[in-house]
Amino acid sequence: MPQYSYLLLREHTRVCEQELVGALVTLDVAGVTGYTAAFERFKKAVTEWVVESDEGRELWFTSANDLNIGDLLTYGVIDNEVFKIYMRKHGVTVKMAHSLTGDQRRSFDEQLVDGKEVVCDDCNGEVDVSEAHFEDAAWHCGCR
Numbered sequence: 431m432p433q434y435s436y437l438l439l440r441e442h443t444r445v446c447e448q449e450l451v452g453a454l455v456t457l458d459v460a461g462v463t464g465y466t467a468a469f470e471r472f473k474k475a476v477t478e479w480v481v482e483s484d485e486g487r488e489l490w491f492t493s494a495n496d497l498n499i500g501d502l503l504t505y506g507v508i509d510n511e512v513f514k515i516y517m518r519k520h521g522v523t524v525k526m527a528h529s530l531t532g533d534q535r536r537s538f539d540e541q542l543v544d545g546k547e548v549v550c551d552d553c554n555g556e557v558d559v560s561e562a563h564f565e566d567a568a569w570h571c572g573c574r
């Protein structure tokens with residue numbers, strides 16, 4: 431079954447709401463192809479859950495008619511049995527949904543390498559990018 435992952439980011443973070451900045455959602459969706467179609471199917475299933483179930487209708491009003499992924503996460507809806515029935519009916523499995531809070535929040539531009547560990551194979555000194563060169567099957571600084 432095709433699997434689609436989405437990163438839902440809050441565009442404008444209001445004061446006091448900074449702990450929920452985004453969500454990572456992965457959907458398994460039967461019978462549709464493509465990210466747009468898969469997400470539209472998910473929204474259709476959520477809408478039907480709101481229209482037809484008591485829990486759905488209650489959360490819709492709780493959210494002041496503005497139900498987003500944060501509401502599903504905050505109220506643990508993903509694990510709700512009735513919610514799952516509506517998802518299954520539309521061939522949707524919400525595999526994973528995380529609120530990105532605290533330590534989960536990382537910058538896309540975060541440096542992944544400790545540059546101090548990357549040293550010259552000859553002298554063990556720090557390698558200046560402008561002098562780094564590959565020679566005799568090893569990396570060297572300006573020492574060679």
Ligand SMILES: [Zn+2]
Pocket residue numbers: 550551552553554555570571572573574
């Ligand atoms: Zn060196």
